Amino acid sequence: MSSIFKRIDTVFLQVKDFEGSIKWYCDVLGFTLRWKDEKSGYAALDIGETPLTLVRATKEPIKSASISFNFFTPDIEKAHQLLIQNDVNVGSINEDGQVKWFKFQDLEGNELEVCHFIE
Known part of the structure; x- marks a missing residue:
């Protein structure tokens, strides 16, 4: 274990439909909204130790191959x-x-x- 780093603070996921994605992750997966910054386009969802942070995409998100x-x-x-x-x-x-x-x-x-x- 690192003596400097304690944990992964968050995981970021880019989404085009910011509001729709927040609703989907809360309604379908049961996550709760920790906080949302509409102006900068970030929303942190509580799911356990490491939150999932949705980021409003300003262009078409690049899909990962893995x-x-x-x-x-x-x-x-x-x-x-x-x-x-x-x-x-x-x-x-x-x-x-x-x-x-x-x-x-x-x-x-x-x-x-x-x-x-x-x-």
């Missing part, structure tokens, strides 16, 4: 069902023996991932 981060869940089947019930584009649950995961897309088509493992 997943930048994933969400941990203690119950992957429940998380998977929740997303399906909310009409989210969800992939199937994968397993490699120790880790289970699945991919999904947010309101804007950002590809994200959910994982589970025994802590």
